[in-house]
Amino acid sequence: MDAIAGPAQEHVAGRLHQPLAHHHHHPLPGCDTETLDDTRARATGALATCSATTDIVDACVVEGALRRRDLIISSDLGDLHAIAAAISRRLEIDHP
Secondary structure (H helix, E strand, C coil): CHHHHHHHHHHHHHHHHHHHHHHHHCCCCCCCCCCCCHHHHHHHHHHHHHHCCCCHHHHHHHHHHHHHCCEEECCCHHHHHHHHHCCCCCCEEECC
8 A cells, every 4th residue: 555655645746846846936926935944934833833723834824924014815814814813913815
């Protein structure tokens, strides 16, 4: 079973990582990319822990938006607001 699951997971991971690398080099107009360095990763992990979320991507989005005071464009209002509320902060979110 492991021999079958291992290559399938690597193949899927390889396909998922390629588009992310592509977006890193060509951000959307008006958007910048940031490196998820140790400091930001730890801040994101702490925020995820405080908010009891398992969605590390949402926690990372919230951490960055709060730190930079950015507007978030998302249809995932409830989860993002709940993460920020866990540390008594508010987000500015617009729908796409």
